[in-house]
Amino acid sequence: MKLIKVEHAYKIYKNGTTAVADLSVSIDKGEFVFVIGSTGSGKSTFIKMLYREEKPTSGIVNVGGIDVAKLRNSKVYKLRRRLGVVFQDFKLLPKLTVYENVAFALETLGLTNNEIRPKVLKAIDAVGLKEKARNLPSELSGGEQQRVAIARAIVNEPRLLICDEPTGNLDPETSKEIMTILDRINKESETTIIMATHDKELVNKMKKRVLVIENGVLVSDTKKGSYKVHESVKDSKKKYS
Amino acid sequence: MRALRILRRSIRDSFKSIFRNFSLSMASIICITITLILVALSMFLSYNVNQITTSLEQELTIVVYLDKDVTSENKKEIENDLKTMENVEEYKIKSKDEWKAEMGKENETLEHALKYFEENPLLDSIIVKVKNVNDLKETAEKLRKYDFVQSAEYGEGMVESIISVFDVISIGTFGIVIALIVVTFFLISNTIKLTIFSRKTQIEIKRLVGASNAAIKIPFVFEGFILGIFGSIIPILLSIYGYTILYNETGGYIYTKIITLVKPFPFVLVVSLVLLVIGSFVGMIGSWLSVRKHLKI
Ligand SMILES: Nc1ncnc2c1ncn2[C@@H]1O[C@H](COP(=O)(O)OP(=O)(O)OP(=O)(O)O)[C@@H](O)[C@H]1O
Ligand SMILES: [Mg+2]
Numbered sequence: 374m375k376l377i378k379v380e381h382a383y384k385i386y387k388n389g390t391t392a393v394a395d396l397s398v399s400i401d402k403g404e405f406v407f408v409i410g411s412t413g414s415g416k417s418t419f420i421k422m423l424y425r426e427e428k429p430t431s432g433i434v435n436v437g438g439i440d441v442a443k444l445r446n447s448k449v450y451k452l453r454r455r456l457g458v459v460f461q462d463f464k465l466l467p468k469l470t471v472y473e474n475v476a477f478a479l480e481t482l483g484l485t486n487n488e489i490r491p492k493v494l495k496a497i498d499a500v501g502l503k504e505k506a507r508n509l510p511s512e513l514s515g516g517e518q519q520r521v522a523i524a525r526a527i528v529n530e531p532r533l534l535i536c537d538e539p540t541g542n543l544d545p546e547t548s549k550e551i552m553t554i555l556d557r558i559n560k561e562s563e564t565t566i567i568m569a570t571h572d573k574e575l576v577n578k579m580k581k582r583v584l585v586i587e588n589g590v591l592v593s594d595t596k597k598g599s600y601k602v603h604e605s606v607k608d609s610k611k612k613y614s
Numbered sequence: 615m616r617a618l619r620i621l622r623r624s625i626r627d628s629f630k631s632i633f634r635n636f637s638l639s640m641a642s643i644i645c646i647t648i649t650l651i652l653v654a655l656s657m658f659l660s661y662n663v664n665q666i667t668t669s670l671e672q673e674l675t676i677v678v679y680l681d682k683d684v685t686s687e688n689k690k691e692i693e694n695d696l697k698t699m700e701n702v703e704e705y706k707i708k709s710k711d712e713w714k715a716e717m718g719k720e721n722e723t724l725e726h727a728l729k730y731f732e733e734n735p736l737l738d739s740i741i742v743k744v745k746n747v748n749d750l751k752e753t754a755e756k757l758r759k760y761d762f763v764q765s766a767e768y769g770e771g772m773v774e775s776i777i778s779v780f781d782v783i784s785i786g787t788f789g790i791v792i793a794l795i796v797v798t799f800f801l802i803s804n805t806i807k808l809t810i811f812s813r814k815t816q817i818e819i820k821r822l823v824g825a826s827n828a829a830i831k832i833p834f835v836f837e838g839f840i841l842g843i844f845g846s847i848i849p850i851l852l853s854i855y856g857y858t859i860l861y862n863e864t865g866g867y868i869y870t871k872i873i874t875l876v877k878p879f880p881f882v883l884v885v886s887l888v889l890l891v892i893g894s895f896v897g898m899i900g901s902w903l904s905v906r907k908h909l910k911i
Contacts, residue, residue: 424822447827454824464819478823480623481830483616529823 376402376533376565377423382432384418384589392418394589396432402532403563405556407576410586416569419586420537423567424458425449437532454482456533457526461541463518465510465525471497472506475525482529496528497521500554516547520554527558534558536568540575548575620829628836631809639841642798642805646845646896649794650889654853656787657885662876663780674747676754678740679764688762689738696742701753703743710736737764795896802841802900803907806834810908817909834905835898842897843890850886857882 377400384393392415400406408416421427422434425441434441439452465474475496479489497506500520510518519539526534536555540548552575559566570576576583585593632639680688689707696705713736718725728735742757744750750768757766810817820830858878866875 449821450824450826452824453822458822464815464822466816466819477819481620481820481823481825483620483829485619525819525823 374402375399376404376437377567378433378435379422380433382419382422382429382434384415384422384427385430392589393422393429393586396586396589396591398584398591398594400565400567402565403559405559405566405579405581406568407579407581407583408567408569408586409571409576409583412571414586415589416586417537418589420535420567420569423533424456424535425452454529455531456535457523457529457531459519459522459526459534459536459539461538463510463515463522465518465521467510470507470509471502471513471521471524474510474521475528478525478528492528492530493524496524499527499558500524514547515543516550519543519547519551523551523554523558527562527564530562532565534564534566536566538569538571540570540572545574548572552579621832624829624833624836627833628840631813631833631837632840635805635809635812638805638808642801642841642897643845645794645798645801646842646893647848649791649798649896650846650849650893651852652787652794653791653892654849654885654889656784656791657888658853658857659787660784661881663784674744674750674768676742676744676750676757676766676768678742678757678766679737680739681762681764682737684738684762688760692740692757692760692763696740699753699756701744701746701749703745705740705742708739708741710734710738713737713739795892798896799900799903802838802897803904805841806838806901806904807908809837810834810904831902831905831909834901834909838897838899838901838904839894840897841901842893842895845897846889846893849889849893853885853889854882857885 377398379396379398382393382396383391385391396419408419410416418427422429422441423436425444429442432442436452437455439455441452444452466477469477472493475493476489479492484492494503494506497503500523502517502520502524505513505517510521513521519542523534523539534555539555540551543551555566555568556579558564580597582596583593584591678692680692693705693707696702711734714728714734717736718728742753744753754766754768757763817830861875861878864875866877
């Protein structure tokens, strides 16, 4: 079953930059997909359209049955409740503990404390931070902070987890830990994961589906792909153009 | 229930934010306080002044003195005319003998003096009560036109100038209050703007995890509301205690019996309610405008 369906999507920013051009792709429920490409190629823009941070200028972006282009500003929250987002810079609230940071997501949705507690503990456990639940973000390592962010993203049990360079600020060892966690979330709860990254090693090791974007164009889409494919495609594209 | 929980958490956030941005919150609160004190003063003033003006207006009469040799035909003529004059509320004939008796009662020396006259030296008169103060002058002019009318007098100038001074005072305070409300709006909007900026990450995360726009906006509007309520506490206490004390100390009269104060209860309660409503509305609207401007959602 298709969870994400993108057809001929374009994103042209107000300043005239074409960040995504004629992009079509569909992603099944439960897939793990890497989005790679050099800097400024349009990875983040593509991802932002999936959670309606940006609206496509034209084309169709359908996420879980919701037509993102037609979604009104006041209804964006309906889409956001069905997915989780993780960023390079964690975006944690510095004055709240690990537990409170994760609980914050559910509090704003109006759940009772009794509903919140088991969900939060489960999410914190899933990222292996049970012992640090009462710590502040400033008392955690970068990898641990990113795990808190992941816990917050999955606490509402979304069908889709979107990650924009989640390992961008982390050393290779810590990045591996994060990937292990994401892989487990993907396998255990069939959560679809889309992850933009620069990290060749990670992509090559994971053997997942790889989308390659260059200059806003989807130039390659391979099952169990790697960064190498991306290099060859880039070359062929150069010859082609 | 869910909405209620969101509301409760919003209130908690609002209080936190007020204490976190303490100096700015204080500035807004003080500004609301000053504005509301002035609103209260102008309400007390204008309400009491209104009372005074109406009582002055009720007193407004023209005294028409008739010539010494006025005939009873003359009297009938003017009485008939008075009955048809539009601005005349009522009139009363007051003969020179009545005047004499009244004056004698009020003043002994006068009583003695009046005894020396063989004939009553005073004049017959008609006391005319008018309907409208503004046409007072015109009515008096009309009455002066009769040959047998010696004079038609009223508190010329004095009454009008008292009323117009009161008018100027209440227009002036009204202007100041409006200006202060504008300043308060501005201060509250700025306070809220800064709390929005200081909670940028929080807002961003709320949006990411799917909080509805209302759930994001409510804490800020509440913050303005609470600032308004805090700002109205001192003015309300001042109104209730200040006015009651003033009333009790003066016995309800200032200078003479002309200026009678309105009874404190329930008057001060009405004023307090108005202050509370103005304070909280100014707070809420100020922050609502700021939220609309700075939270592009
Ligand atoms: N808000 C914006 N307004 C105008 N142009 C933008 C905006 N955001 C991104 N761009 C431009 O769109 C293009 C794609 O940007 P995008 O952030 O999607 O790239 P990216 O692949 O995520 O890059 P990186 O790997 O550096 O994160 C770039 O040329 C960028 O300058
Ligand atoms: Mg990017």
